[in-house]
Amino acid sequence: MMLIDLKMIMEHCQGEDHMNPMNALCAQLMDRFNRLFEENSKPHILYKRCIYVSPRPNDDTTERKVLMEETGLLKHVPPRPQMECQSYGNYLLYFWANNNMTWETLGIKKGSMDEWVRCHNGDLPYSEDIKSSIQYHHNITTKGYRALVYSGDHDSVIPFLGTQSWVRSLNFPIVNEWRAWHLDGQSAGFTITYTNNMTFATIKGGGHSAPEYQPERCLAMFRRWISDEPL
Structure with missing residues (x-):
């Protein structure tokens, strides 16, 4: 269906917004x-659909999801997901990042900045006036700078097919066609290389922030790329 x-x-939606x-x-x-x-978990389609941990609640039930003793610690209290959710670590991050001992250890002076929040959700003082950054990618890569573009193959926020589409729009000739790249004798994803030193790779089992879901595979990919070795 x-x-x-x-x-x-x-x-029926050609040319439509x-x-x-x-x-x-x-x-x-x-x-x-x-x-x-909406029935899927957008960051990773195979994971449990959970609350999005942001400083601005999306519904009126948030207060019931947050421990009363925690609400006094933060001005922008995030909703608390269930412990088995991948986003629970992001929830705990609020309390670690705003802890006095953390600030002292990092050398942050009291009063020098406001409360740390993970996502500002549009309240930062800037406007989005660049609809596409493809021309900037093209300008940089055609100057010879090496580029690694990677995408988790289970991400539905920015699916790898969308990333592949803008990479193809650069119209760079293919140097090495699609092939699997491996870790410990197993496929860890697929990769293709183009002229102008551009490499595109997928991360098997990776979600929206691929290293969060597949840290070992992403580290292996980056180590090989930064060492100028083939994936």
Whole structure:
């Protein structure tokens, strides 16, 4: 059913703003797709769907999810996910990062900065006026700088197919076609290399922030790349 919806979306939503489509049929299809898509964990499609740990709650039930004794410690109290959630570590990070001993150890003077938060969610004093950064990637890579582009193959926030699409849009000739790269005799993902010293690699089992989900594979990939060795 999802494949059928995607085919219809491609057919009826050409040229439409997918966030706010004017075409009635496109709007209906996108609404159906988004409702189905919300059933997944976006950072990693195989993981449990959990609360997004950010300083701005998305619903009115947040207060019930946060321990009362913790609310007095932070101005921007994040919602508390279940302990088995991948995001629970991000929740604990708020309390570690705002602990007085942490600030003293890092040499941060009291009053020099406000409370640390993980994601500001649009309240920073800047505007987003760059719709695409592809031209900047092109300008840098054509000057000979080596580039490693990697993507977790289980990420639905920025799927690897989307990353692959903008890499292809640079129109760099292929040097080495797709192949598996390995760790401990097992496939750790797939990789392809282009001219202008660009390498694109997928991380098997990786989510949105691939090193968070597959640290060993990501470390092996980076060590080989930084040492100018083939993956």
